[in-house]
Amino acid sequence: MERHFIKTLDDLKMTLLNMAALTQRAIEKATQAYLNRDEGLAQAVIEGDREVNNLELKVDQIALKLLALEQPMARDLRFILGTTKISNELERIADQAVNIAERTLFLCQHPPLDHIPAMDRLIEVVKSMLDTAITSFVEENTQKAIKLRQMDDIADKYTLEVLQVLIANMVQSTPATEKRIVNARRSVQTIIISRCLERAGDLATNIGEHVAFIVEAINIKHQKVDFDQS
Amino acid sequence: MKSIRFRTRLLLSFWLILIPALCLPAYYIYRTLENDIYKEATANAFTQLEFIHWLLNERPAFDNEQALDKWCEDLGAQLHYRITIIAAGGRVIADSDVNYPNINLLDNHSDREEIIGARKFGQASSIRYSFTIGRNLIYAAKNINTPNAPSGVLRVAIPLSSVETRLAYFGHRFWLILFIMFILTTLLGFFLTRKLEAPILEIIQTATAIGEGKYEKRLDMDAGSEFARLSECINAMTRKIQQDIRMITEQKQELEAVFGGMQEGVMLLDQEGKIKATNDALTWIAKCMPSCVGHRPMEVFLNPEIQEACNQVLMGKDMIKRKIALNNEIVYEVNVVKIPDGGAVVVFHDISELVRLEKVRQDFVANVSHELRTPLTSIKGYAETLLNEKFRTSDQADSFVTTIIKNADQMSNIVNDLLELTKLQQQQRKAVRLSTVNAALCFSSAWETVMPMSNEKGISLDNRLPDSVWVTADEHSLIQVFRNLLDNAIRHSPTDTKITVFAEITQAAATFGVQDEGTGIPLQHQKRIFERFYRVDNERSRASGGTGLGLSICRNAIFGMGGKIWVKSPPDDQLKGSVFYFSLNRAVDFLT
Numbered sequence: 001m002e003r004h005f006i007k008t009l010d011d012l013k014m015t016l017l018n019m020a021a022l023t024q025r026a027i028e029k030a031t032q033a034y035l036n037r038d039e040g041l042a043q044a045v046i047e048g049d050r051e052v053n054n055l056e057l058k059v060d061q062i063a064l065k066l067l068a069l070e071q072p073m074a075r076d077l078r079f080i081l082g083t084t085k086i087s088n089e090l091e092r093i094a095d096q097a098v099n100i101a102e103r104t105l106f107l108c109q110h111p112p113l114d115h116i117p118a119m120d121r122l123i124e125v126v127k128s129m130l131d132t133a134i135t136s137f138v139e140e141n142t143q144k145a146i147k148l149r150q151m152d153d154i155a156d157k158y159t160l161e162v163l164q165v166l167i168a169n170m171v172q173s174t175p176a177t178e179k180r181i182v183n184a185r186r187s188v189q190t191i192i193i194s195r196c197l198e199r200a201g202d203l204a205t206n207i208g209e210h211v212a213f214i215v216e217a218i219n220i221k222h223q224k225v226d227f228d229q230s
Numbered sequence: 231m232k233s234i235r236f237r238t239r240l241l242l243s244f245w246l247i248l249i250p251a252l253c254l255p256a257y258y259i260y261r262t263l264e265n266d267i268y269k270e271a272t273a274n275a276f277t278q279l280e281f282i283h284w285l286l287n288e289r290p291a292f293d294n295e296q297a298l299d300k301w302c303e304d305l306g307a308q309l310h311y312r313i314t315i316i317a318a319g320g321r322v323i324a325d326s327d328v329n330y331p332n333i334n335l336l337d338n339h340s341d342r343e344e345i346i347g348a349r350k351f352g353q354a355s356s357i358r359y360s361f362t363i364g365r366n367l368i369y370a371a372k373n374i375n376t377p378n379a380p381s382g383v384l385r386v387a388i389p390l391s392s393v394e395t396r397l398a399y400f401g402h403r404f405w406l407i408l409f410i411m412f413i414l415t416t417l418l419g420f421f422l423t424r425k426l427e428a429p430i431l432e433i434i435q436t437a438t439a440i441g442e443g444k445y446e447k448r449l450d451m452d453a454g455s456e457f458a459r460l461s462e463c464i465n466a467m468t469r470k471i472q473q474d475i476r477m478i479t480e481q482k483q484e485l486e487a488v489f490g491g492m493q494e495g496v497m498l499l500d501q502e503g504k505i506k507a508t509n510d511a512l513t514w515i516a517k518c519m520p521s522c523v524g525h526r527p528m529e530v531f532l533n534p535e536i537q538e539a540c541n542q543v544l545m546g547k548d549m550i551k552r553k554i555a556l557n558n559e560i561v562y563e564v565n566v567v568k569i570p571d572g573g574a575v576v577v578f579h580d581i582s583e584l585v586r587l588e589k590v591r592q593d594f595v596a597n598v599s600h601e602l603r604t605p606l607t608s609i610k611g612y613a614e615t616l617l618n619e620k621f622r623t624s625d626q627a628d629s630f631v632t633t634i635i636k637n638a639d640q641m642s643n644i645v646n647d648l649l650e651l652t653k654l655q656q657q658q659r660k661a662v663r664l665s666t667v668n669a670a671l672c673f674s675s676a677w678e679t680v681m682p683m684s685n686e687k688g689i690s691l692d693n694r695l696p697d698s699v700w701v702t703a704d705e706h707s708l709i710q711v712f713r714n715l716l717d718n719a720i721r722h723s724p725t726d727t728k729i730t731v732f733a734e735i736t737q738a739a740a741t742f743g744v745q746d747e748g749t750g751i752p753l754q755h756q757k758r759i760f761e762r763f764y765r766v767d768n769e770r771s772r773a774s775g776g777t778g779l780g781l782s783i784c785r786n787a788i789f790g791m792g793g794k795i796w797v798k799s800p801p802d803d804q805l806k807g808s809v810f811y812f813s814l815n816r817a818v819d820f821l822t
Contacts, residue, residue, distance in 0.1 A: 014528055014537070021532040035754050117800045120753040138529045165805075 005070050009079070012062045016083050016090075019055040020134045023090045026052065026097035027130055027200060031123045034104045034193060037112060045101035052094040059087040075214075082214035086137065089203045089210070093130065096196040096203070103189045103196070110186050113169070118161035119194065125155045126197045126204070133207040140215045145208030155201040162194040237423040244415040252411060256404045264397055268368075272355045275370035275388050279353070282313060283384060287376050295380075299324040299333060312367075312387040316345060317380060339385075344371040348383045357390065366390040429457040437464065445472035495562075495578035497522070498569075503544050505530065506573065515556065515578050527576070531556060536576075539566045543574045553581070561585045590761055597763030601644055601778060605637035640777075647779035651762065654707075654786035664791060666817040667708055669699040669742065673731060676712035680720060687725045694732040700817040701740050707787040708814075714780040715744040715810050722748035722808075739793075740816050745809035751799040759797065760785040788812045 026045050033041035063084045066072060072080055129151045136144035166187040212220045282305065292298040302313045306326025315324040320340025322333055339345055347354020348371035355370045371385040429451060439447045445468055449461035486509075489496055495512030497505050505522050516522050522530045528537040539550045543566045550566045561582040567575045612630045673695060684691070701708075719729050727747040734741045751759060755766045763778040788795045792815055799808030 014526065017528045017532060018534045018537070021528070021534050024532065032754070035752060115750050115752045117750065117805060124753075134532060138525075138532075 005066070005072075005076075008062065008066055008070075009076065012059065012066065012080065012083055015055060015059050015062060016087055017134075017138070019052060019059065019087055019090050020137070022048065022052050022055065023094045023097070024127075024130055024134065026094045027100075027127060030097040030100040030104065031127065031197075033101055034107070035120075035123070037104070037108050039105060039108045042101035042104040042108070046098050049094055049098045052091055056087045056091040060084055075217075078214050078217060082210045085210045086207050089206050093200045093203045096200040099196045100193050103193045106189050107186055110182055113166075113183075113186055113190060116162055116165050116190070118158050118165060119190070122155060122158035122162060122194060122197050125151060125158060126201045129155065129201045129204040133204040133211075136208055136211045137214075140211070142212045142215050142218075145211045146220065148205045148208035152201050152205045155198055159194050159198040163191055166191050236426075237419065240423055241416060241419040244419050245412070248411055248415055252404075252408055260397070260400060260404070263400060267396060268357065271368050271388065271390065272370065275355060275368050275386055276353065276372075278309070278311070278388065279370045279372050279384065279386050282386060283372060283374060283376075286374065286384070291377060295323050295333075296330045298380075299328075299330040302326040303329075311389070314339070314385040314387070315374070315380075315382055316340075316371075316385060317382040320345065323380060323382065342369070342371075344369045344385060345383050347371065348373055348385075360387065366394065429461075433457065433460065433464065440464075440468050440471070445475065493580070497527075497576045499527070499540060499544065499574040499576065501544070501572040503527075503540060512578060515560075515562070536564060539564065540574060540576065542566075543568050544572075593764070594762055597778065598644075598648075601763060602641060605640045608637045609634050609641075644777045644779065647777045647783060650710075651779060651783050651786060654783060654790055664702045664704055666700055667703045667705045669701050669703070669708060669733070669740065669814070670695045670697055672703075672705060672708040673712050673742075676709050676716055679713055680716045683717070683720050684729070687720060687723065689720055689723055689726070690728050692728055692730040694730065695742075696733065696735075699733055699735065699740050701814040702817045703791045703814055704787075707791060711784045711787050711812065712744075714784050718780055718810075719744055719746035719748070722746060724748065735816065738816060739813045741811055741813040743809050743811050745801055745807060747807040750806055750808045751797060753799075756797055756799060760795070784810075784812070788814070791815075 026048055029041050029048075030045045032038065033045060063080045066080050067077075129148055132144050132148055132151065135141065136148070170184050170187050209220050212218055285305070289301075292301065298315060302315065302324040303326050306313045311326075313324075313326040314322060316339045317323045320338040322328075322336045322339055324330075325333060325336065328336060343356040343358070344354045347356070353370070353372040355368065357366065357368050359365070360367045366389070367387045368390055369385060369387050371383050374382060374384045432451070433449060436447055436449045448465050448468065451457055451461045489509035492509055492511055495509065495515040497508040497512050500506045503526055505525055505527065508516075508522055513522065516530045526537065527540050528534070531537075533554060533556065535552060535554050539552050543550055546568075548568050552564045552566075553561060554564050555561045559582065560580060563579040563581045565577045565579070567577070569575055612634050616627060616630055673693075677691060677693075716729065723729065723746045729747075730743075730745040732743050732745070734743070751766055755764075758764045759766065760781050762782045764782075765778055785795050793813045795810070795812040797808055797810050800806055801809040
């Protein structure tokens with residue numbers, strides 16, 4: 001009985017990690033597709049989302065079974081609840097990746113905008129946030145989970161920077177109406193991409209909060225955390 | 231604990247032997263003795279009986295029963311035992327212990343065992359407890375047939391107390407002996423076990439120490455003792471274990487050295503699919519500090535393909551080979567091989583360099599053909615037009631020929647650059663002849679060659695180089711590097727901007743920077759722009775007239791001079807533009 005419980009718990013963890021890996025890959029591919037204007041890669045991201053969705057269902061199924069049949073206690077209980085929450089966040093991150101891919105498909109139809117350095121940095125920060133979130137889960141490291149909030153602030157800053165650059169670009173663009181419309185379209189789509197990335201960063205922060213809940217039974221949601229600790 | 235149990239066991243076995251050994255003979259002796267004593271007592275009783283009978287025969291007849299009783303009383307007082315005469319009907323007619331008036335109060339004695347026996351056989355005896363006297367008595371009876379007395383049975387009753395005292399004495403002695411023997415055996419057992427225990431305890435202590443890993447421990451015992459052989463065996467065993475462990479440790483160290491020295495990452499999985507051991511290279515690949523032991527491959531690599539391959543091998547497949555990209559850019563050939571005890575070995579072989587080279591080669595072939603075909607198509611088109619008589623004399627003919635020449639120049643530039651590049655790469659292999667060069671002068675001469683272009687676009691120069699920067703370099707190559715970098719900067723800058731050149735000089739090296747205010751280079755391209763014909767944006771840069779080889783030449787030249795080249799885009803504290811850095815070794819500043 002006990003052995004079976006441990007095995008199922010392990011199964012749950014593996015499924016969640018599988019999901020995390022695919023989500024991370026989806027974000028990686030979506031941002032690559034955006035940067036390289038790679039339609040094929042964007043398409044692959046959109047098609048790959050189904051697998052993440054299936055895994056989310058599987059995580060829920062295993063978690064429910066464990067809750068119903070094994071009456072888990074204390075840490076095991078928190079772990080099971082935490083995984084369902086994390087899988088939810090991961091699924092939404094993967095959805096953001098699909099969003100980015102769809103915007104990229106649109107952008108590929110139009111000539112490229114000028115290179116926006118803030119966007120490069122935003123992508124780097126969000127990718128490393130997702131990486132940190134997953135590592136904090138694997139290593140059960142609360143410090144890393146708390147660190148995500150600092151990174152989130154940086155991501156917000158870059159998102160704002162992208163927004164400013166693109167607004168300036170729309171305002172200053174050529175007077176010819178035709179070109180102006182095209183410019184506004186691609187700028188808006190790019191702004192949406194930056195929003196998606198920012199959202200993905202927020203969701204990664206949530207994952208960190210769930211990890212803190214699992215490991216230390218503390219709730220760091222909606223609370224000010226003293227960063228000096230980290 | 232065990233030694234106590236051993237002691238008890240020894241004691242118990244002593245007792246187990248002792249009890250039958252002592253009790254059985256004692257019982258036998260007791261019985262025989264008892265028998266003999268009783269026999270002797272009975273014989274004695276009969277003798278007494280005969281004696282009284284004789285006395286009775288010898289003396290004159292009694293007057294009456296009272297006289298007989300009186301005689302019996304006197305005799306009994308002399309002999310200290312009871313004499314009774316019983317008439318034929320069983321009625322007591324005389325008794326030494328009972329006065330005559332009371333004699334009729336006595337029971338009828340005809341049912342007594344000795345009386346019945348005497349009537350039947352002439353004489354008989356019996357041993358009984360007498361309620362009259364309150365002790366065990368031996369009774370002996372005999373028919374009397376004398377004229378002196380009425381016919382009946384004469385009986386004597388002698389107390390058995392003397393016999394019983396002797397037997398009791400024997401019994402007491404026996405229990406005392408038994409008790410002493412018990413104490414003796416207990417002491418002996420204790421002593422013996424103590425004697426046994428001491429070496430056993432020593433062996434236990436030594437064996438425990440050996441079990442805990444102190445293999446240098448040896449047993450030291452008297453050669454004469456029974457445990458000498460045991461201790462020899464234990465010592466021999468320990469020696470062998472120590473030897474084997476030393477050998478195994480050595481082998482393990484060798485194996486670890488081999489593993490540690492391997493470029494390939496190696497990890498060992500147990501039957502459950504958890505990582506049992508890794509080498510250093512794998513720790514770097516997986517970035518799991520301080521250790522990945524005890525985790526699953528999935529947790530460490532976050533890669534479903536690796537986990538899947540491991541699962542398949544653990545489920546029974548012999549071997550799986552996969553090409554897997556980790557950390558976005560590094561490609562590994564991952565081999566998962568089953569091992570006999572049910573686990574698996576996973577080997578990561580870094581093939582990203584191979585993959586990259588393959589890609590560069592493919593790109594190069596595609597690019598070089600493309601680069602050459604574009605001007606060639608143009609040349610061919612215009613040349614064919616010129617073949618037509620009508621156009622040959624027209625005014626356009628001149629412009630056609632100019633275009634042909636321009637394109638031919640472009641092609642020849644490309645070919646020249648390719649040759650230059652090849653030369654540089656060959657030089658690199660040979661080692662270039664370096665001399666001490668003033669970089670500031672090299673820069674000036676490079677700037678002069680690109681001046682017309684910069685003037686055309688209204689680009690100004692902000693030269694922050696000191697008057698003399700002495701570096702170890704090849705003058706011609708350094709000028710070429712500066713020229714290529716300036717050329718790129720001018721071509722990618724919008725009109726009316728500024729190019730800044732600066733140098734950061736340290737003790738050992740000088741780092742030069744050429745900064746523009748152009749469009750910049752996206753992050754994902756920055757690593758590849760130094761490859762031949764690699765272009766960030768094909769249309770735009772070809773339109774600006776580059777050959778696609780400039781940066782490649784720069785890199786080769788700088789490498790050849792022992793330096794490094796890199797790019798930062800956008801530069802620190804800037805939103806736009808890029809800065810190309812390269813470093814060179816400083817020459818000894820003998821001129822200043």
